[in-house]
Amino acid sequence: MIDDDGLEELATEELAKDYTSAETDDVAGAKIWSVYVSEAEKYDQALVESWTSDMAGLLIFAGLFSAILTAFLIESYKTLMPDSDEEMVHLLTQISKQLSGIANGSSIDALPPPPFDPPMSSLVCNLLWFISLGLSLSCALIATLVQQWARDFKHKSEMRSAPVVRARIFAYLYYGLRRFNMHSAVEAIPLLLHFSLVFFFMGLVAFLVPVNDAVMILSLLLLGLTLTVYITLTIFPLFSFDSPYRTPLSSGLWRGMQYLKGTWRGRHDMRSRPRDSMVDTMNKIAVRDSKQRTIRDHRALCWTVRSLADDFELEPFLEGIPDVLWSTRGRRKAYDQHLKVLLRNPEVRLLSRLQNFLRGCDSDLLPQEIKNRRRITALKALWAIATLPHDSGVSLEPLEPFDFTVFSLVLPTALPFKVAYYQVSADAVLQLNAVLALLRGVHDINHGYLDEGQRKAWDTYSRLSPHDLSFRLEEIVARLNRLPRRFMQASSDREIVEQLGDLAGHLPHDVVENVWRTSCVETLNSLKSALIRMEHDIFVSFMIDAATLESWPYEFETTRKIFDIDGSSISVDMAETFSTAFDSIVSEQTRRQSYSPHADEILAILLDICGKAMADDVAYYPLNLTNYLMTQTASDSAVLKKCDNVWLCSCLTAELVARQHDSSPLSARVIEGMWRVAFKVAQHYLWPSQPHASSQTPHPYQRALEALHHAASPSHTKLSTTALIQTNILNAHSSTVQRRHKDDYNEAIYKIQTRILLKSRAMVDDSQSGDRDHAGSELSILDLRIAILSDFISGCAETNRLPYNALETAKILMNVLPCRPGVTASQQLYFAKSLHATFSDGLNDFAFDLMEELVTSQVFSAYWEGPKTWGTLHEYRWLDDPQAARTFYDWATRYIRICDKALRSSRWFNTFERLDEIRESVHIDLAD
Incomplete structure (x- = not known):
């Protein structure tokens, strides 16, 4: 039993534990409460003060x-x-009367003093x-x-x-x-x-x-005026919450009014009684979205910029511009009009302030760290402002006039990386902004000032006078002259500018007005084409500059989307610009002896545009495509993942045709590049989950096979590539996506069949096999797959050296083969004799590796699954021709006997164990 003292001690201990636990919890929450203390201290300090x-x-x-x-x-x-003076007068009067009465002998009684009221x-x-x-x-x-x-x-x-x-x-x-x-x-x-x-x-x-009555009336009027003003000041803030005038009665009167309203509404719903104070109501009205709030915001921002006297004060404001226009999720639209007001207001001149701020970064009075920080701030702000959409939503908000010399003062290559990282994007978007502004001006003129015969579809547009049209042309010429010098340098572009100047300066006094208008429209159309070409040049320059950086430039993906370059809308002539840019980047990256990841992505973007623009036309194929594909880092590049591989094959085919009589290593490198492209396409067929881009037409593959056939390169460089391209044609023919090109693929397959039959008949004795398969006059897709593999295996024995990437090629050729009967007898015999010719004598690592790929592939998957499954897999065994099976069995028996002693302790032992299992399966089938 526990006595009272024991209970008291136990309770004390429990309380101590609770206190200790609470104290520990409070320490853990100190950081949270410190935030409350900080905020409460600010509020209480302001309240007390x-x-x-x-x-x-x-x-x-x-x-x-x-x-x-x-x-x-x-x-x-x-x-x-x-x-007291009146009392004295009263006494003196009384005394005077008494003295007078004494003198007259009469007596006068003393009068009491008058009562005081x-x-x-x-x-x-x-x-x-x-x-x-x-x-x-x-x-x-x-x-x-x-x-x-x-x-x-x-x-x-x-x-x-x-x-x-x-x-x-x-x-x-x-x-x-x-x-x-x-x-x-x-x-x-x-x-x-x-x-x-x-x-x-x-x-x-x-x-x-x-x-005095007059003074009293004046004071009364002053009192009435004071009370009237006081009452007005009391009531006025109840209706205008932005009023600075109020009295202490205003709050009480407001609460009374709210109480009466709440009481009236409370008859129906007690929850409808308003509880907001005047300050709460004012806060809600101040932040409520309305036209008045927008006007107030505009005025406030304009005043803010005007009050920022120097660059030190302007810098924080510029730092906030990108955040109000862009977020990690994309464009913010709430502040578009605010920024446009700052740009258009002549008293604010935000763009001019930005340019002067950027020029001030070159001052020798500032430390280098501050220069870089301010330049980055200005570049980010310029990039964000240049992406503002126009009110029409079609183009960007024009930033004119903008002085591009602020960028030419310091080239990106001479800037620190952190600064160049921003300048590349800002310069590109600003140039695009200027070009789009010109395009919009040309578009407006072409749609508004056509003559009567040309403007049938534009009757809704008003036709301005020649003087107004001339004025618009002068504006365009002035804008063109403000562009960077590297633009409009071509002779044709300069002629367009001169023609516009002449048309603007010579009004139609002595010529027919319609003729003059027609000349204006034709010149503007020529200018439009030049501006579109200029837009592409800006994009290409941006890509080249971005590839030279160590990482992605500032907002690269957003900047690229702003250009909105679609290869399908680009002519073949304009596509040459992108092809040339690809070659330039490859040359620069090769000089560095490495491809940065973002440069690889940029190359993929450029080639993707070229592929969509040129389609089957490869008049301007990239000259450095082979050099790129043969680099070690480009083996699994973004180009092969994202670009149309068939178009890449067309480019390499065009280069190979140009080198048709060239037996130098350069021609062989082109073929090796074709192998990489074909290998990527074949991989996609085997593993569809891999990224892949390819067109549907088979014509590029046919041209590639013709070019490979006539190429002067050694056969070992052509064998692997030819086999893969032929396999890709068969894969595409089997795909349901290619049904609309079925006839074209049938023609391509017929040409493959013709070549394969010539080779197979040279090895197979037609007198023995021709009766069983109609002399091999027609081959199925399965026959062609077996024949391509047989041709490749036999080619490995014919060439003096190994084919290019022979094992990778063999793996593709073997794994695309379905395991099922139906192969003609001649192709079965061709396959068996190809194995006999290739693996009869060679005891080398390549032969063993190739054999390992063969016995583990789908070709013999029905032959080595084990005795338990022979019965179920027997129907999938395709080597059913007795002569072909006997040839295969004799070869396997002889090959295992030759290699037996050398392979017992090697890593290929399991491979030959499986080959022996396949040989026994073939033997059982022969016995049956």
């Missing part, structure tokens, strides 16, 4: 007012007592003034107390330093203020002084009643 300053002003006014009022009271309170005006005056004095002194007293309470509140809240304790003291004291309505009490204190002042004026009127 406002109360203290308000009370100080009230004390000063109350003191001065009380002193003045006391001076008036000194004079006015006398009117409440009998006048203060006038009503004096009573009212003194009553009001004494009330006023009392209110004034009470106001001073309460103001003094409020100052003391505020200091005491501040002192108590700062006594403790621990965040949790201090936070709870803050909360305890603050909610005490709310509980006892101290906010309302402090707001009511000035009312005492206001009432005191009103009572003073009312007493002043009463004081002047017996003095």
Whole structure:
């Protein structure tokens, strides 16, 4: 049993544990409460300071007012007592009468003094003034107390330093203020002084009643005017919440009105009673989306920019521009009009300020770190502003006039990487902005100023006078002259500018107006083509500059989408620009002896545009495509993943045709590049989940086979590539996607069949096999796949050296073969004799590796699954011709016997064990 002392000790221990646990929890929450303390301290500090300053002003006014009022009271309170001078006059009068009576011998009784009755005006005056004095002194007293309470509140809240304790003291004291309505009490204190002042004026009127009617009326008018103004100031903020005028009665009157409204609505729904204060209502109105708010925002931002006198003040504002226009999720549209106002307002001149800010970065007075930081800030702001859409939503908001020399002062290559990272994107978007502005101007003129014969579809447009059209042409010429010097340098482009200048300067006085208008339209159309070509040049320059950087430039993907370059809408002539850019980047990356990941992506983008623009036409194929494909880092590149592989094959075919009689290693490298492209396409057929891009037409493959057949390169470089391209044609023919090109593929397959039959007949004795398969006049897709594999295997024995990437090629050829019967006897025999010719004597690593690929592929998957499954897989065995099976069995028996001793302890032992299993399966089939 536990006695009372034991229970007390146990309770004490439990309390101590709870306290310790709570204390530990408080320490863990110190960071959270410190945030509350920080915010509460700001609020309470502002509240205490406002109360203290308000009370100080009230004390000063109350003191001065009380002193003045006391001076008036000194004079006015006398009117409440009998006048001593009147009493003296009364006594003297009484004495005079008595002396006169004595002289006459008569007696005169003493008259009592007249009763004293203060006038009503004096009573009212003194009553009001004494009330006023009392209110004034009470106001001073309460103001003094409020100052003391505020200091005491501040002192108590700062006594403790621990965040949790201090936070709870803050909360305890603050909610005490709310509980006892101290906010309302402090707001009511000035009312005492206001009432005191009103009572003073009312007493002043009463004081002047017996003095002078005119002065009294004037004072009464002043009192009425004061009360009217006070009442107006009290009521006005109830209807205009942005009014700076208010009195302490305004808040009370507002609460009363809200209470009445709530009471009326509360008859139907108690929850509908409004509880917002005047400040809450003002906050809601201030942030409510409206036309007035937009106008206020515009004015505020314009004033802000005008007030930023130097670059140090302007920098923080510029830093915020990209964030209000762009986010990680894309464009923000809320501030588009705000920025446009800043750009269009002639008093703000934000674009001019930005240019001057960027020029100031080249000052020698600034440290290099500050220069770089300011340049980056300006470039980010310019990039964001240049991407603003036009009000029409068709193009960008034109930034004119913009001085592009701010970029030419320092080239990107001479800038630090962090700065060049931003300048590349900003320069590209600004140039695009200028070109799109010109295109929009040309578009508007072409659609608005055509002559009557040409503007049938544009009757809704107003036709301006020749003078107005000439003025618009002069504007376009001025814009063209402001472009960077590297633009409009071609002779044809300069002629267009000169023609526009001549047309703008020579109005149609001596020529027919329609002829002049037609000349304007034709010249503008030529200019439009030049501007589109210029847009492509800007994009290409951006890509080349981006590839030279160490990583992606600033907002690369967004900048690329802004250009909106679609290869399908680009002519073949313009596609040459992108092909040349590809060659330039490859040359630069080759010089560096490495391909950066982002440069590889850029090359894929350029080639993808070329492929869509040229389609089957490869008049401007990239000259460095082979060099790119043969680099080690490009083996699994973005180009092969994203670009049309068939078009890439067409490019390489065109280059191979150009080198048809060239037996140098360069021709062999082209063929090796073709192998890489064909290998990627074949991989996609085997593993469709891999990224792949390919067209449907078989014509590029046919041209590639013809070029390979006539190429002067050694056969070992052509064998693997030819086999893969033939396999890809068969794969595409089997795909349901290619049905609309079925006839074209049938023609391509017929040509493959013709070549294969010639080779197979040279090895197979037609007298033995021709009767069984109709002399091999027609081959199925399965026959062709077996024949291509047989041709490749036999070619490995015919060449003096191994074919290019022979094992990778063999793996593709073997794994695309379905395991099923139906192969003609001649192709079975061709396959068996190809194995006999290739693997009869060679004891080398390549032969063993190739054999490993063969026995583990789908070709013999039905022959080595084991005795338990022979019965179920027997129907999938395709080597069913007795002569072919006997040839295969004899070869396998001889080959295993030759290699047996050498392979017992090697890594290929399992491979030959499986070959032996396949040989036994073939033997069983022969016995059956």
